[in-house]
Amino acid sequence: MAGRLSKRRMQMVCDELAKGKSLRSICDNNDEMPAWSTVLQSVQRDEDTYEMYARARAIGAEILADHLHDLAGSPLPADIDTKLAMAEIQRRRIEVDTLKWTFARMQPRGVRHKKEDVDTNGGEIRLIWSDGEETPSTDAACQRKMRSKSADVVQLVTSDDKDSA
Numbered sequence: 709m710a711g712r713l714s715k716r717r718m719q720m721v722c723d724e725l726a727k728g729k730s731l732r733s734i735c736d737n738n739d740e741m742p743a744w745s746t747v748l749q750s751v752q753r754d755e756d757t758y759e760m761y762a763r764a765r766a767i768g769a770e771i772l773a774d775h776l777h778d779l780a781g782s783p784l785p786a787d788i789d790t791k792l793a794m795a796e797i798q799r800r801r802i803e804v805d806t807l808k809w810t811f812a813r814m815q816p817r818g819v820r821h822k823k824e825d826v827d828t829n830g831g832e833i834r835l836i837w838s839d840g841e842e843t844p845s846t847d848a849a850c851q852r853k854m855r856s857k858s859a860d861v862v863q864l865v866t867s868d869d870k871d872s873a
Contacts, residue, residue, distance in 0.1 A: 712750070713742050713747060713750040713757070717741070717742055718747070718750065718757055718761075719760070720740075720741065721734055721735070721741060721742070721747055721761075721764075722760050722761060722763070722764035723764070724741075725761070725764035725765055725767075725768045726763075726764045726767040726768050726771070727768065727771060728768045728769075728771030728772050728775065729768070731744045731747060731748075732744050735747065747761070765814055766814070768814065769811055769814035772807060772810065772814065773811055775807065776804060776807050776808065776811065779800060779803065779804060779807070780800070780804055784796055784797070
């Protein structure tokens with residue numbers, strides 16, 4: 709199915725994405741679903757469709773994280789041969805690594821999928837020496853003092869702090 713994508717069909721796609729399914733499997737395995745290329749084109753053209761898609765992907769990533777947790781914690785069968793057990797461990801390791809890689813790209817901003825969820829880690833770090841002594845006036849003296857003492861206070865300077873300074 710090519711062409712424009714209705715809101716109802718996009719919601720059906722998003723419901724499946726939120727269950728943790730891949731876009732290709734949703735679209736290729738169901739004749740009622742649009743082609744995956746149609747979905748991606750619609751996401752690029754329309755901001756509302758993009759928001760629906762991004763939220764569905766973020767929720768789907770949470771489902772994937774639960775699957776990762778369950779996979780890593782599931783015990784091996786008790787009656788398995790040692791060589792088969794080692795092969796199963798290696799298979800699970802590859803599966804977990806692949807899913808972790810996928811998870812990291814699906815959900816870079818958290819469940820709310822808001823940019824401000826990841827932007828809080830920026831800023832300048834300022835070290836302040838405060839032992840009651842006056843700060844040396846020359847650069848060389850200041851550098852000697854900085855080499856000889858450790859910082860008593862470490863401060864994260866935000867853009868608001870820079871503006872007021």
